[in-house]
Every structure is written in structure tokens, then in C-alpha cells.
Amino acid sequence: MNSTTVNTVLGPVPTDELGxxxxxxxxxxxxxxxEHAFDITLDRAxxxxxxxxxxxxxxxxxxxxxxxxxxxxxGRDVRLYEALSRATGVHIVxxxxxxxxxLLGGYFLTPQTNPPTPWPAEKFADLFGREITxxxxxxxxxxxxxxxxxxxxVTRTGMTATDESLLRGAARAALTTGTALSFRYGDDAAAELGVVLDEELPADRVAVGGLDREDAVADGAPAKVAERGAHVLLDHVGTEDDEHVTDAERAALVAGLVRAGHADRILLSVGATGVAKxxxxxxxPYSHVLTAFVPLLxxxxxxxxxxxxxLGANPAALLAVR
Structure with missing residues (x-):
């Protein structure tokens, strides 16, 4: 597979067709x-x-x-996503x-060792890598x-030993398969990015999420991440609460990053949930960036x-298999 395609649920798609x-x-x-709770329904139709x-x-x-x-x-349902992509014409990755x-199940926290220990990075790398290969x-x-x-x-209050195994395993899987890594930072975006880069995954293959949180912006984390060559993912566009900056502040942040020469390192997303159980x-709506945020930019x-x-070239470059 060449560097101009992205893995979607319906197979490889050229990056110039992603839109x-x-x-x-x-x-x-x-x-x-x-999914097992008595008061939860999952009607597929x-x-x-x-x-x-x-x-x-x-x-x-x-x-x-x-x-x-x-x-x-x-809740990932690959066959459902295949049907949705065919029905709507939207590419789904x-x-x-x-x-x-x-949020890990017990099996992934305490495998059958004596004494029980967290999964090592190489086991996570194998688990994730096989889902790609x-x-x-x-x-x-x-x-x-x-x-x-x-x-x-990463855990919001700080990286745990298991979080570090997850980060390193994810980075190794991305590196060996030619895919990208996206992670939501915990309490120190620069340090957590450093763990990923320590695995020799190129910075331009990494997106750091959560960078439109109030504490991230106050700490200057978006600029720190961009300066290291990774992608700054503002993934709660439209969310205005005590935890996140407002859309007006997000737009000002993006404009500042562009002026600083980091236009090729910015990613935007709503973090919307289509169906939650x-x-x-x-x-x-998934369209909020297009309808409300682009005019602000x-x-x-x-x-x-x-x-x-x-909106187009940056995510395509990140997602391209190489």
C-alpha cells in the first residue's frame, strides 16, 4: 500500500478523495x-x-x-459502520x-501472572497491530x-504505569504498521508526547487530543506540541463548559498557531457522540466545525x-498509511 491511501472500513481510499x-x-x-444492563436498549435499526x-x-x-x-x-461495530458508509457516502475510518x-477490562489489567502485573507495552503493541495487519x-x-x-x-490526573504501557504499545503498533497515533493527554501533554517520541514514532505521525481544555491552553500546551512537530488536536469544538475554552477562544488559538507557522499541525473535531449508551x-452535530466554527476562524x-x-490536507497527511 502506498503513502496516498487511508484505511477505511470499506478498504483503502486515496487521500485526495477524503475531502x-x-x-x-x-x-x-x-x-x-x-450493553448488558437491564435498562439499556440496543436496537440496531x-x-x-x-x-x-x-x-x-x-x-x-x-x-x-x-x-x-x-x-x-x-461499542465499535465494524459491520454497522460499513453499512453506514455505503448508505451515506461518508468515508468512515x-x-x-x-x-x-x-476503562480497561480486568483482563488487560491483571493477566495471569504471579503476582498480577499490568500488560507490558509489547502485548498492547501486538494486540493493536494485528487489528491493522x-x-x-x-x-x-x-x-x-x-x-x-x-x-x-492517559488518565486525567496523571499517567499511570498501565497508561505508559498503552502509550508505548500504541506507538509501537503505529510505527510497525505505518499508521498514525492519536492520544488524549492526561495532565502533561509535553511529557506524554515525549513518551511516544521515545519509541521513535515520528512526531508528524502523532496527534495529541484534549488541547482545547482550559488547563492545556493556560499551560501553552498547543504551542509546545506543535513546536515538537506533532499535531495539535482541538477535539471539542462547540463544547463550552468549565473544562474547555469557548469557540471564540479556540478560533483565537488557531489563528495564533497559524501566525506562528503551525498551520500544518492543526486538527479540528467536535468530539460528538452519534449514539451513546x-x-x-x-x-x-458532526457538521458544527463547518457550519459554526469556520466562520469564526x-x-x-x-x-x-x-x-x-x-480541514483536509492535515488530517489526510496524518491518516495516510506509510
């Missing part, structure tokens, strides 16, 4: 265990219609490709990976298309060329 890419969204997001409507809205406003960045065990530690697992049934992204997350949904002096780069 506008939303790089950090959720389609069906199920809190592990919720209903889920399909809801997600299809959201994807058609995204496409109607100019969207081309959506990345489901939920990883392995949070699914991801492999797990994390942070608090052999296809994503449909539990107890088969493997389907290859994952197009490795994703993980067992946890609250982010109900913003232009009002802050970001030109059309840089907007196109941020």
Missing part, C-alpha cells in the same frame, strides 16, 4: 458493560437510522470523512486501541477491514487556504 475530515468523533459509543441522519447532515454541509476514535471496546487505565475483530466471529488509526488516552452524549483572520489545509 473534509473530522478526526476525533464517536459513532456508537457504549460504556463497557452497558434505530442506531443505524440515527447515525445515518447525522452522517448525511455532515455530508450535506461539506463533510467527506469521519474518524471514529473510540477504539476497540466502546475506524480505530484500534484502548485507554485510559480506568489482520483486520479489526468482530467479537467471536471474524476480522474485518484494517483499523485506520491507533488511539489511546451508558454515558451522556455530546449531541452536537475567518473572522479571526484565518485565510481560506489555511482553513482548507486544517
Amino acid at each position: 473534509v475530515v473530522s478526526v476525533h468523533e464517536a459513532l456508537l459509543s457504549v460504556l463497557p458493560g452497558a 434505530e442506531v443505524f437510522e440515527t447515525l445515518a441522519g447525522r452522517l448525511r447532515d455532515f455530508r450535506a454541509h461539506g463533510g467527506g470523512t469521519l474518524v471514529d476514535s473510540t477504539g476497540m471496546f466502546h 475506524a480505530s484500534t486501541g484502548q485507554g485510559p487505565e480506568e 489482520e483486520g479489526m475483530v468482530v467479537p467471536r466471529v471474524e476480522r474485518r477491514a484494517p483499523a485506520g488509526l491507533v488511539t489511546t488516552a 451508558g454515558h451522556p452524549a455530546n449531541d452536537l 475567518k473572522a479571526h483572520g484565518v485565510g481560506d487556504g489555511d482553513v482548507r489545509r486544517i
Whole structure:
């Protein structure tokens, strides 16, 4: 496979056919265990219609490709995503990976060793890597298309030993398969990025998420990440709460990064949840970046060329298999 294709659920797609890419969204997001709860329903036809409507809205406003960045065990349904992509015309990139530690199943925390120890990085690397080289697992049934992204997350209060194994394993899987790594930072974006780069994964193959949190912006983390050559992922566009900056502040942040020469390192996403089970949904439309945020960027002096780069060329370069 050459460097101009991206792994989607329907197979490789040339990067120049991706269009506008939303790089950090959720389609069906199920809190592990919720699928077994008495008060949770999972009607596949209903889920399909809801997600299809959201994807058609995204496409109607100019969207081309959506990345489901939920990883392995949070409701990922590859066959559902294949059907959605065929029905809506939106390219869907699914991801492999797990994390942070608090959301891992017990099997991945305490394998059968004496005494029980966290999984080492090489086991996570093998688990994630096989989902790319052999296809994503449909539990107890088969493997389907290859994952197009490795994703993980660090515990918000700080990186644990298991988080570090996840980060290193994810970086190794990305490096050996030619895919990219996206991770949501915990409490020190620069240090956590350093762990990934220590595995010799090139910085331009890494996206650091969560960088539109108030504490990240206050710490100057977006500029620090960009200066090291990694992608700055502002993944909660549209969310305005006590934890995140406002869209106006996000637009000013993007404009500042562009002026500093980092236009090729900026990624945007809503972090929306199409269908959530067992946890609250982010109900913003996937199209929010296009309908509401792009006008703000232009009002802050970001030109059309840089907007196109941020929405299309940057995510395409990140997701390209190489």
C-alpha cells in the first residue's frame, strides 16, 4: 500500500478523495458493560437510522470523512459502520486501541501472572497491530477491514504505569504498521508526547487530543506540541463548559498557531457522540466545525487556504498509511 491511501472500513481510499475530515468523533459509543444492563436498549435499526441522519447532515454541509476514535471496546461495530458508509457516502475510518487505565477490562489489567502485573507495552503493541495487519475483530466471529488509526488516552490526573504501557504499545503498533497515533493527554501533554517520541514514532505521525481544555491552553500546551512537530488536536469544538475554552477562544488559538507557522499541525473535531449508551452524549452535530466554527476562524483572520489545509490536507497527511 502506498503513502496516498487511508484505511477505511470499506478498504483503502486515496487521500485526495477524503475531502473534509473530522478526526476525533464517536459513532456508537457504549460504556463497557452497558450493553448488558437491564435498562439499556440496543436496537440496531434505530442506531443505524440515527447515525445515518447525522452522517448525511455532515455530508450535506461539506463533510467527506469521519474518524471514529473510540477504539476497540466502546461499542465499535465494524459491520454497522460499513453499512453506514455505503448508505451515506461518508468515508468512515475506524480505530484500534484502548485507554485510559480506568476503562480497561480486568483482563488487560491483571493477566495471569504471579503476582498480577499490568500488560507490558509489547502485548498492547501486538494486540493493536494485528487489528491493522489482520483486520479489526468482530467479537467471536471474524476480522474485518484494517483499523485506520491507533488511539489511546492517559488518565486525567496523571499517567499511570498501565497508561505508559498503552502509550508505548500504541506507538509501537503505529510505527510497525505505518499508521498514525492519536492520544488524549492526561495532565502533561509535553511529557506524554515525549513518551511516544521515545519509541521513535515520528512526531508528524502523532496527534495529541484534549488541547482545547482550559488547563492545556493556560499551560501553552498547543504551542509546545506543535513546536515538537506533532499535531495539535482541538477535539471539542462547540463544547463550552468549565473544562474547555469557548469557540471564540479556540478560533483565537488557531489563528495564533497559524501566525506562528503551525498551520500544518492543526486538527479540528467536535468530539460528538452519534449514539451513546451508558454515558451522556455530546449531541452536537458532526457538521458544527463547518457550519459554526469556520466562520469564526475567518473572522479571526484565518485565510481560506489555511482553513482548507486544517480541514483536509492535515488530517489526510496524518491518516495516510506509510
